[in-house]
Amino acid sequence: MAEDTPSVEFYWDNIVIKVEDRLFCVPRCEFVQSSEVFADMFLLPSAPGANPEGRDREHPLVLEGYKKDEFACLLKVMYPTYVAMTFTNFILFICGLVYRAGSLISGTTLALALGKEEWVSVLKLSTIWNMEKIRAYAIHRLSTDFVLSPTEKIHLARAHKVAAWLDEGVTSLVSTDQKPTLADLATLGWETAAQILWIRDNSPHSQSLIPAVTLHFKGAEIWCAICTSPGRQITFNPITCNGCKRNVTLDTVLTAVGPGKLSGHTERLVPFRDILCGANHCRAPIFSAGTTVTCQYCGTYNPGHMNARVTPSRMTPPLGLKNMIEETFGEEIKKYNVA
Structure with missing residues (x-):
């Protein structure tokens, strides 16, 4: 009878890792592929007659000086499960379509329900262990979600x-x-x-x-300055830029020379008339005479000489x-x- 052949892709060795007083058992392959530090560690030969570290719970790989809760946050990204996933990704997971971080992280598409401090823990450990892809993703999530x-x-x-x-x-x-x-x-x-x-x-x-810096923000990052309601986002129909003639929508990057007055940690107060097209070599005003904008609570109005609040994604001094x-x-x- 022919001997069964292990799958090249789906036959994983598990590794048992101990952090503080907590044992974790996960597929070893993701640590090898995500981190040169762990890949090199696993290549080290064991002493003659000794049991390799991490093979079972009696002989775990002990990571000294780290916190179990921080390590668990990293594992949520490396091995997504139902506790860290959106419902859609959970369905993909149980269907066998989603598992490893290496295949999940593609650009900015992975959706994991971690809080700010959890992402900081992921950033911390991925930096220490040279997990470049996971580190870059943690930076992205902290920059955009919080x-x-x-x-x-x-x-x-x-x-x-x-x-x-x-x-x-x-x-x-x-x-x-x-x-x-x-x-x-x-x-x-x-x-x-x-x-x-x-x-x-x-x-x-x-x-x-008011020192002059250039604020960069999307149309969807403009907020009503009249009211203070949570849903005070400004919306507007597509506008044709008078300069470059491109279509300006809520997804279009705009600029304003400011920063204007500070409102909260990130919001800036700028006049609507100073909001400009963000295309290179254009910088034409977007909200010209006759343009209307809409606030869910204040209704539709002509911004004219009124102010807007913007949340810039970056600033150029x-x-x-x-x-x-x-x-x-x-x-x-x-x-x-x-x-």
Whole structure:
């Protein structure tokens, strides 16, 4: 009788891992494929007569110095199950169509129901163990699913080597007309606090009440400034840009020179008339005379000289301010870019 042949794709060895007082048993292959650190670790030969670490619960692979709850967060991404998935992905999972993180993470399409601190744990461990794909995805989810204050971005950037967050956090603190609070500055340490205040005081725009930076945001990130209701998003019918003639929708990236007055951690107050097309070499005003917008609570109105609240996805500082940020924080940002 012919000997059964294991499947090349679906015949996994499990590995038992101990973190603090908790045992975890998962397929070994995902650790090998996601992390060079673990791949090299598993290649190390065992001592003669010794049981290989991780083969069973009596001989687990012990990870010292890590927290079991943080490790569990990483496993939710590496091995998605019903507790970490949307209903749609759960159906795919039980049908055998979804399992490993390597095949799930494609661009920005994976939907996992983790909270902010859980994603921070995923970022922390994926950075330590060189899990580049999972690390990049954790950064994406934290950037898009949650509101990170400028000081949070700086702290997380330094803890987990994320260059973009350091740049964004510093830019926000030095470019807004609302000075950072003493409590916020204290959390950054005296040296960083002094650097931020020095840039603010010596910026070419320091004499202006509203330093000029360019805000970048989508049409769907414009909010009514009249009311304060949770569903105050502004909607509008497609608009033809007077400059480049492209169709401007809620998904179109727009810009505004500002940042205008700060409203909350991320919202900026800008006049509708200052919202411009975001296409290269265009920058034509979008909300011209005759254009109407709609708020679910305030109804449809002509924005005219009214203000809007926008939540920019990024900000581009003016050249002088940008140079000062690079002079002060450039080496640190560059270090995280190559990390």
